[in-house]
Amino acid sequence: MSALLELHGLSVDIGNRSLLEEVSFSLERSQILGLVGESGSGKSLTALTITGLLPLIGGRVTGGRILFDGMDMAQLSDSSRRKLRGGRIGFVMQNPMTALDPVQRIGEQVDVVSRLHLGLSHRDARARTLDLMAQLRIPEAKAVAEAYPHQLSGGMKQRIVIAIALAGDPDLIVADEPTTALDVTVQAQIIQILTGLVRERGLALLLITHDMGVVAQACDRVAVLYAGRLAEERAVGPLFETPAHPYTEALIGCIPRDEMGAGGLNGIQGTVPSAANFPPGCRFHPRCDRAVDICRTTRPAPRPLSDNGGVACHLAQGGSL
Ligand SMILES: Nc1ncnc2c1ncn2[C@@H]1O[C@H](COP(=O)(O)OP(=O)(O)OP(=O)(O)O)[C@@H](O)[C@H]1O
Ligand code: SF4
Ligand SMILES: [Mg+2]
Structure with missing residues (x-):
């Protein structure tokens, strides 16, 4: 079976700076790939490139290609790329606390994704939202759906951001530091939920983290970035052993x-x-x-x-x- 996501020699510039250089890795369905490296190594840039958001920060792909389910992302029209993101590719951005709209109720922010990408009615979208919240172990989902972001804890907000990423029924989730701002217990719960979803739904998860403990616990493979280049890419067992x-x-x-x-x-x-x-x-x-x-x-x-x-x-x- 071919990989769901393949990066072949991906290079990215912003201005005249070469920030990613010939980065290659692949990710299969039902697999979790940890993308690790210290701050500034290029993890978020990789995520933004995969999700088609690179132009928003003035970046451009200068070499290589990204294949998603065999499709060359560079050959897709802007509208096809937009459909993929939120649809077949769910993105949990770094700093999710700012990813939610402060003046819109939580439920509406999740509903809109399945209305847009799955064509659901308002009523069906809300039912799906409540179902996703239950899967993400959000208690009193109906009340949470009526709340505004500032009324929720960090851990709850993070679950909502993951619900938004899942709402379009994606094949791939790109999660950029999904637990960094949370306390250790909540971190562990969220990682457990994400890994459970991968196993149950056959999702592929690109899990960006600087936490090697999380990688050892959750990932199947690991790609290590250093200063915009790939240092090593292995299955998790051999990577930690040798x-x-x-x-x-x-x-x-x-x-x-x-x-x-x-x-x-x-x-x-x-x-x-x-x-x-x-x-x-x-x-x-x-x-x-x-x-x-x-x-x-x-x-x-x-x-x-x-x-x-x-x-x-x-x-x-x-x-x-
Ligand atoms: N919008 C931008 N304009 C110019 N340079 C940028 C921009 N965004 C990122 N960079 C640079 O690209 C490099 C990689 O940044 P990136 O955000 O991908 O790192 P990261 O691995 O995600 O780090 P962190 O762990 O801190 O999130 C850094 O040197 C950073 O300064
Ligand atoms: S030994 Fe390997 S990692 Fe160290 S400087 Fe040489 S090439 Fe780089
Ligand atoms: Mg980052």
Whole structure:
């Protein structure tokens, strides 16, 4: 079976800055792909490109292509792309707290999606909204539907944003940091709900997060971005057991050893370079304790790993480090 979503060598610029460079990964139905990397690595840009929203922030695709269910997104008309988003592709944007309209009742904000994308009547749309709210374990759904966003907790608002993403009956959900602003218990509940939906409905989920703990718990595959390039892409088991890229290894090293985060929050030294200051060669080299001469001059080409994954590091030779 071919993948539902395929990125082939995707490159994106904003102005004269190259912010994504030849990013490739694929996602199948019933699968959760975690897209990880520190702040500024290009996760949201990838999400905006997949959902066709890149022009809104002045970005453009300069290379590669995105296939959704075999369709080349670049060949679609603007109206077809708009139909896909909200319909077959549900998008949970980063900062959902601002994604809801403060002056519209919650129910109406969910209803409109199924009216628009599934052609439902007002009455059927509301029934669907209440049903989705129940699936998302929102208590007293009828009362919540009549409420305004400011009357709900962060966790409830987040569930509503997910309900909006689900309302058009999507095949793919792109969820950009869907739990970041929430407390740990609510985070766990929302991740559990999302994974349940993937398994029950055969959805595909692109889960963007900087939390490797969430990735280990929820994802099937992982794509690791660093400074706009893909560092590694693997199934979750091998990635955690034998990371092939030093950056992946460093991210795994950042996972708190216990729930309180005590005893080992080893942040990675330094920060992701900005696009104005990408270093030559491997962009991770100034922070990599394994760097050798070639790393400072030559970009490591992505290469396949024996387990159906891929890595871009001069020292990874078809196996892990
Ligand atoms: N509208 C924009 N105009 C110019 N540069 C931008 C714009 N949006 C993002 N960038 C740049 O693109 C790079 C990637 O940004 P992006 O928002 O995709 O990162 P991210 O991985 O989602 O980070 P975070 O974890 O903080 O959400 C950053 O260097 C950022 O400064
Ligand atoms: S290519 Fe070199 S600098 Fe980059 S991650 Fe591999 S060893 Fe480190
Ligand atoms: Mg982001």
